[in-house]
Amino acid sequence: MSEALLSLHYHVSPDDFQTAGEASSDVKNKLKKMGFPPEIVRKVAISMYEGEINMVIHAYGGEITVDIGMDEVRAVLKDKGPGIQDIGKAMEAGYSTASEKVRSMGFGAGMGLPNMKKYSDEMKIDTEIGVGTTVTLVVRLA
């Protein structure tokens, strides 16, 4: 990718449903202000927000780095959670390991990863059981 115009860093608090989404909201507002096309802003916002929610639900929070470039927006969401047991299954729409509490919040229906894939142009998952998961989401401008 070309050199980043702007690099952003966020800390995501564990198990905090009240503040979850703050990072995605901030990125969305910044992209809007920078004049990115609405469809691009929407793709970044949705995919990143699902990722951020996942970090809160499954992974005791973590760190998000977002690099905004001329030709792409790249978000790296890194957690020290339990890792994903079966990525193939996790990618299936409807498969979920979320708790009742999470479901009662309107998530946990097994749509997180499928939504992230749908709204990004590139998605990479590096996961190790007991160590953590890093999800890289790329939305391209062209």
Added chain:
Amino acid sequence: MRLKDMAELVDARVLCGEELLDEEMGTAFASDLMSDVLAQVKGHPLLITGLCNPQVVRTAEMVDIGCILFVRGKRPDAQTVALAEDGMLCLLATDRTMFEVCGILYAHGCQGTGGECRE
């Protein structure tokens, strides 16, 4: 149809964002599952939901939904209302059920967001 007309039709109270009531709103999307809102919403519909927490406002914000109507007598807490005010969203609340609200609005010309919902 103006947002104000929609609110009146379903006996909704305005919790915040009164300045948006004159906005025209032709479509609505009803769901308690926020992942479906994120995945399937097209355009800028009214969001009808019985779910009542800050993530509903966050979800609306991500997909550029300007107004949320809470049904079944659900009332968001002060923090959720504050979040909506920050994001300049309008919040409405009614004691009617989701089914009733959808039926009334549909009968008065409000449309769904269209498109297929299956992958």
